[in-house]
Amino acid sequence: MRSVGHGVNEIRVHAGNKYRALYVAKFAESVYVLHAFEKKTRKTPKSDIDLAGKRYRDLIAERREK
16 A cells, blocks of 8 residues: 555455455564555545554654664
8 A cells, every 4th residue: 555655555354344454564573554444435545544644654754763
């Protein structure tokens, strides 16, 4: 999901309802789950993309401070 950030991937689960988990796994020490949600429409809501994007930017900023 490049619209969220570089290296962000999506897991799609179809179990009755549709669920999504957005994560980044490009760091050696961890896989970071940015956002997980139930998808109720064909298009991913902008609010979900924006939230995952903010969490991604916060993660990158926190890693730079260390």
